Amino acid sequence: SASIALRGVHKSYGRNTALDGIELTVAEGEFFCLLGPSGAGKTTTLKTVAGLEEPDSGAVELDGRDMTGVEPYDRGVAMCFESYALYPHRSAYDNLASPLRSPKYRLPAAEARVKVHEIAELLGIKGLLERPVGALSNGQRQRVALGRVLVRPARAFLLDEPLSHLDAKLRQAMRAELKAIGDVRRTTTLYVTHDSVEALALGDRIGVISDGRIVQTGPREDIWHRP
Numbered sequence: 418s419a420s421i422a423l424r425g426v427h428k429s430y431g432r433n434t435a436l437d438g439i440e441l442t443v444a445e446g447e448f449f450c451l452l453g454p455s456g457a458g459k460t461t462t463l464k465t466v467a468g469l470e471e472p473d474s475g476a477v478e479l480d481g482r483d484m485t486g487v488e489p490y491d492r493g494v495a496m497c498f499e500s501y502a503l504y505p506h507r508s509a510y511d512n513l514a515s516p517l518r519s520p521k522y523r524l525p526a527a528e529a530r531v532k533v534h535e536i537a538e539l540l541g542i543k544g545l546l547e548r549p550v551g552a553l554s555n556g557q558r559q560r561v562a563l564g565r566v567l568v569r570p571a572r573a574f575l576l577d578e579p580l581s582h583l584d585a586k587l588r589q590a591m592r593a594e595l596k597a598i599g600d601v602r603r604t605t606t607l608y609v610t611h612d613s614v615e616a617l618a619l620g621d622r623i624g625v626i627s628d629g630r631i632v633q634t635g636p637r638e639d640i641w642h643r644p
């Protein structure tokens with residue numbers, strides 16, 4: 418997988434400054450949590466890495482390569498948003514396999530099958546694969562949606578509050594699963610949350626973002642011990 422770096426990234430929407438000089442590095446294979454309140458600039462940060470927004474100034478690098486002008490499609494990262502798009506009438510299996518059939522990956526069916534089963538095993542949804550997604554519970558659907566991102570052979574995962582719509586109990590269970598998946602896969606992950614418990618549970622390191630700036634970065638132990 419790829420390392421990620423943001424070097425002095427600025428981004429404004431009109432007079433509204435979303436990112437005010439973001440400096441951030443995520444090492445190859447690291448699970449990095451970006452923690453901050455609503456409006457701090459978390460989603461915009463992810464979008465600049467994904468290439469969905471270009472910085473006004475500063476640069477984003479993947480594996481040390483400047484991504485300025487590189488199309489999202491060519492960056493090789495997989496991003497998931499707060500709200501997922503699933504095909505409700507199609508099976509969980511199809512929902513997981515369809516990204517792999519897309520022109521971007523074009524995996525042979527047999528290989529896709531292995532990957533889908535691997536991710537379904539990790540997410541505990543192997544028994545649900547034949548069911549239409551519309552017939553699943555919220556928590557099951559959220560697992561499929563997360564699986565749809567994690568199944569991709571991406572250089573990095575960009576996850577935007579993927580557990581935010583779950584109740585506390587389910588969130589806790591999925592947190593543990595995400596942690597386990599992160600430990601197994603070791604794919605660079607930039608994970609955005611406003612929930613400090615979640616960040617502390619998941620992040621190898623945590624960056625605290627406020628008003629478009631990174632105000633603190635460190636291993637979770639350091640962040641934990643500060644007020």
Ligand code: ADP
Nearest residue numbers: 430433434435454455456457458459460461462
């Ligand atoms: P977070 O993800 O931490 O909630 P965002 O990155 O979504 O924060 O937003 C950061 C700031 O940029 C906020 O003030 C938000 O209102 C503003 N913003 C984000 N996207 C847009 C947009 N498309 N148009 C105008 N303002 C935006």
Ligand code: ADP
Nearest residue numbers: 501502503504505514515516517518519520521
């Ligand atoms: P990709 O990885 O290129 O997004 P997908 O198989 O996930 O490939 O999606 C193929 C197309 O279908 C994309 O344009 C995507 O935006 C769209 N799409 C995904 N989910 C839905 C949905 N639930 N309803 C309608 N369109 C969707």
